[in-house]
Amino acid sequence: MISPDLREFVARELKIAPEKLKDTDRLQHDLGLDGNDAAQFLQKFAERFDVDMSSFEFEKYFGRESLGCLPLWIVWIVIPPLRPKVKPVTLADLQKSVRAKKWKRPRARE
Numbered sequence: 001m002i003s004p005d006l007r008e009f010v011a012r013e014l015k016i017a018p019e020k021l022k023d024t025d026r027l028q029h030d031l032g033l034d035g036n037d038a039a040q041f042l043q044k045f046a047e048r049f050d051v052d053m054s055s056f057e058f059e060k061y062f063g064r065e066s067l068g069c070l071p072l073w074i075v076w077i078v079i080p081p082l083r084p085k086v087k088p089v090t091l092a093d094l095q096k097s098v099r100a101k102k103w104k105r106p107r108a109r110e
Helices: 005-015 035-049 072-078 091-100
Strands: none
Touching: 005 072, 005 091, 035 091
16 A cells, blocks of 8 residues: 555646555556656655665656657557557555665566
């Protein structure tokens, strides 16, 4: 279960009602974070909760912001195979990292 502090942080940063957030919410897939927005969110998360994110490999979990002058989500809609295969990061994963004070790689999900 995510802590009230983490719930409030995510709700404030993403402008979502705290009661709508679930442990299983995925940052990219459910909450819409990607590219620079995801990078900024994770930087604020690390600073707020004093989490060492040095072992976090961004490209495994999030896509790039754009492809030239086109936002990537437009390319993904037109050509779905170009959508990157990324691993999900859930709010529960963030909570585990808060407790450990370092990035805790999510276990493989089916």
